[in-house]
Amino acid sequence: MSEPRIVKFEVFRYSPEGAETGEGKWQTYEVPCPDDYVVLDALNHIKDYIDPTLSHRWSCRMGVCGSCGMMVNGTPNLTCKSFVRDLEHPIRVGPLANFPVVRDLVVELESFMDKLKSVKPWIIRKVEKDVKYGEYLQTPDELDSYRQFSMCINCCLCYAACPVMINEPDFIGPAAIALGFRYNQDSRDEGEAERYAVLAGEHGVWNCSYANECSEVCPKHVDPAAAVNREKLVSALQWLHILPKKGA
Amino acid sequence: MKRLEPLWWLLFGAGGFVGAVLLPALYFMVAVGFPLGWFGDPVETFLRMRTLFANPVGQLVLVVGIALPFWHSAHHLRHFVIELGFPHSDRLVGSLLYALAGVGTLVTVGVVGAL
Amino acid sequence: MGSASSTPTLASRVPDGWWMSHKRYRYYMLFAMASGILSLGSLVLLVAVSALSKGSQAWAGFLAMLGSPAGLLLSVVVLVPTCFFAVRWLRVGVKIPQVKLGPMPAPGAGMLYVAHFGLLIGVSLLVILLLSGVVA
Numbered sequence A: 001m002s003e004p005r006i007v008k009f010e011v012f013r014y015s016p017e018g019a020e021t022g023e024g025k026w027q028t029y030e031v032p033c034p035d036d037y038v039v040l041d042a043l044n045h046i047k048d049y050i051d052p053t054l055s056h057r058w059s060c061r062m063g064v065c066g067s068c069g070m071m072v073n074g075t076p077n078l079t080c081k082s083f084v085r086d087l088e089h090p091i092r093v094g095p096l097a098n099f100p101v102v103r104d105l106v107v108e109l110e111s112f113m114d115k116l117k118s119v120k121p122w123i124i125r126k127v128e129k130d131v132k133y134g135e136y137l138q139t140p141d142e143l144d145s146y147r148q149f150s151m152c153i154n155c156c157l158c159y160a161a162c163p164v165m166i167n168e169p170d171f172i173g174p175a176a177i178a179l180g181f182r183y184n185q186d187s188r189d190e191g192e193a194e195r196y197a198v199l200a201g202e203h204g205v206w207n208c209s210y211a212n213e214c215s216e217v218c219p220k221h222v223d224p225a226a227a228v229n230r231e232k233l234v235s236a237l238q239w240l241h242i243l244p245k246k247g248a
Numbered sequence B: 001m002k003r004l005e006p007l008w009w010l011l012f013g014a015g016g017f018v019g020a021v022l023l024p025a026l027y028f029m030v031a032v033g034f035p036l037g038w039f040g041d042p043v044e045t046f047l048r049m050r051t052l053f054a055n056p057v058g059q060l061v062l063v064v065g066i067a068l069p070f071w072h073s074a075h076h077l078r079h080f081v082i083e084l085g086f087p088h089s090d091r092l093v094g095s096l097l098y099a100l101a102g103v104g105t106l107v108t109v110g111v112v113g114a115l
Numbered sequence C: 001m002g003s004a005s006s007t008p009t010l011a012s013r014v015p016d017g018w019w020m021s022h023k024r025y026r027y028y029m030l031f032a033m034a035s036g037i038l039s040l041g042s043l044v045l046l047v048a049v050s051a052l053s054k055g056s057q058a059w060a061g062f063l064a065m066l067g068s069p070a071g072l073l074l075s076v077v078v079l080v081p082t083c084f085f086a087v088r089w090l091r092v093g094v095k096i097p098q099v100k101l102g103p104m105p106a107p108g109a110g111m112l113y114v115a116h117f118g119l120l121i122g123v124s125l126l127v128i129l130l131l132s133g134v135v136a
């Protein structure tokens, strides 16, 4: 194996003076990076050997848990999937845009959790059928109609990329809408009428201007923009009373 | 205005479609091809245009083709203004733009009706 | 959403260089502007129709106006964004109707591509044939 290369990183650091503006300091680190290093490896190296005061989140290191999302050279990305060798140097690592910053690279996700809950992302039945009558059956076609939207890992890259979030922070946003849409599309679900007020409400789909950025950055190829805009079409037709709402 | 969001979006979509499918060719013929005399002299094109459009079907095509893009632009510009950093003036800007589109539609109906 | 968290935080940060630094953002903003220019095209057509209703003299006047250098410049300003708009609109529009509406099955992406661009080509040909006088 070749010698590790020394790579310059500029990492965002918390500074209490930035409470209003979100400004902090950019601190430079020089990290010896083997060829197979991802940005997360470099951050862990900094934390372990250079500066233990750096704060960042991660867990699975394999693009599954969704906790290592950060701005890498200005674009939201999973740091465990961003290879150092593919990036322009110096590499600038910041906290996800459009979220309040708790410290350094760690963002506050409380509002996102509230948004997720607001779309009721679970199967709603008018009357729950007793287990003794067996499971709810579904054809492969019915599964396909929502399957991709269930692949979301809640990494929030889409919120950091969405230009609507900049100006309308209460927008319930790509991931939450895609999840609501996923349950609306599920043949076993009867909760469409209950979700309508949120999905098509003041902070719902109508805020979206279809920049498609959410789908561009999604590491799981969920295509939230498709979900949001299909939900627009469906709820517009429901608003015109051309289509019924499931479970109404 | 907020309660009518689905309506604005449907008009936006319809106008976008008309603008994408009909406008390029129509605009090219009327505003480039005819003035440069590629398709006959002014008298010929005048008579041809009258036969094509001075009837109910032709008038309907013109009203749809001209007025719907107004609604499209109004809605997209409204979002554009929000994106430039003015979410708080949305009510004012949006009402103004939709009002303009409404006036444009009325004028279009009037002008096309006089054909 | 009114989530009151007790964790002290920095205000959220705007994406770096929004909105001119990123190629995709730039395209998106150009698209929004092209959307606005669509109405400029409509407006010119409105003037054309008004000239058409006033008689052949007014029509000839309109044609002379648009045939002038300034008029042709205006047409470039309208047509270039309009064509850019048409292509992007029909392309991104393919994603939206891929959903089951009531009893109707969801159409596939391939079918919608063909439908969208087929419509563009078909309508354009029809307009050109009719207005050029090739088919009377």
Ligand code: FES
Residues within 6 Å of the ligand: A058, A059, A060, A061, A062, A063, A064, A065, A066, A067, A068, A069, A078, A079, A080, A081
């Ligand atoms: S560490 Fe789990 S997704 Fe990156």
